[in-house]
Amino acid sequence: MENMFQGEEYLPLRDVVFKTLRKGILTGELKPGERLMEIHLANKLGVSRTPIREAIRKLELEGLVTMIPRRGAEVAQITRKSMQDVLEVRKVLDSLSVELACRRISEEEKEQLGLACEEFEQAVESGDFSAIARADVAFHDIIVEATGNMRLAQMVNNLAEQMYRYRFEYIKDVKMHGKLVQEHRQIYQGILEGDMEKAKRAIDLHIDNQEKSILEQIGMEKEKQA
């Protein structure tokens, strides 16, 4: 007999720790350059060093922490350069996502996307920044899922993750809200109609705007590579 009570999902401690630390890094609670000391974290989270270490190994591969041999882990620095690198890749992968979504999205997903689009608009109208962020993630999640390419989805999510620390500032910029809604609509319509070019143009614009905002926040000597 199957387990009828599947409410209580089992998660190894390492995964709990992994998620906890990741969230801490992304929200800025753990600051760039801050050392992640095992015993300290173990005490704080009430577990032993083992799950802490295993979680750090994963964060390492995700690029969220930097390892220094025999010195341990620290929260990865975000530089203008590293952010540009991320954005450079994100642009083509987001473009690919939209293209594939146009070709492969199911009717059901189209509906979901429409709902997500509306929810985003409502969130924007409400002015609740946290709700806007959530709705934005949900919208983009549906698109990458609709590509049917789980590896792509994972990679895009990982890249998007790198930008979360800045995104909040971006969302706070109220005068951009209209633009945001407009872009989402364009993307949605493009995908709905299977108009790949329209959807791609919209997502490109979307990322470009985020790039401007993020780079503005970071440091901003103007260094252009032709």
Added chain:
Amino acid sequence: MENMFQGEEYLPLRDVVFKTLRKGILTGELKPGERLMEIHLANKLGVSRTPIREAIRKLELEGLVTMIPRRGAEVAQITRKSMQDVLEVRKVLDSLSVELACRRISEEEKEQLGLACEEFEQAVESGDFSAIARADVAFHDIIVEATGNMRLAQMVNNLAEQMYRYRFEYIKDVKMHGKLVQEHRQIYQGILEGDMEKAKRAIDLHIDNQEKSILEQIGMEKEKQA
């Protein structure tokens, strides 16, 4: 005073194990579906379970092993679908790599790339499959390095890695050798001349050919998604 003898680089056991296991998986020594049991591996490699576990955590995030809760790790299955997913992403990232390399490659790297191109031709003439594989990796490594985008480099390498198990069969296909050399030359010339379109066309063709070969090897019902 700095350490003048930096020959002996320190590598934590977890990284040694990581590389060992990865190589084992990529060469096919560890077969898809095979379980990775910690004590067994620990004995075999002469270390304790701890570094084994940490290595597995990294392999997990790289997609080379699959975790089953409370049952441990096994070598990830390669399906036609998973390989198509990888190739789908690789195409755009390789294209991006070549584009960026065209714009940013240094004179020194141009020379290196020329040498690597020649070495590849020599390897092909020699007929030494292993040497061909190495020279191929070296050639492509220079290109991704020349992008100046380390995150992109890492992602491309990870994707390329997924195809190593099949690449050997591909290289064994002697009648393709001429084509391979030709493609490499085109890529090299395109980058040298800063002719982005030429270089991109060449790399696209390059990956397409690999795709054909790999998909041929795997299973081969023809399923096309328009």
Added chain:
DNA sequence: ATATTGCTTATTGTATACAAAATACATAGA
């Protein structure tokens, strides 16, 4: 014959113990 139960074993998940290296700091000497 099939299903169920209980036991044994194998294996993972977690905690702890020990060793080695890096760091910080104080102290002695120039």
Added chain:
DNA sequence: TCTATGTATTTTGTATACAATAAGCAATAT
């Protein structure tokens, strides 16, 4: 005062010990 050195402390790297779950198997009941 500044430098160098030795020592104590912290922290990582690795190994082992213990606990809990899952898998295999035999014996029993239906």
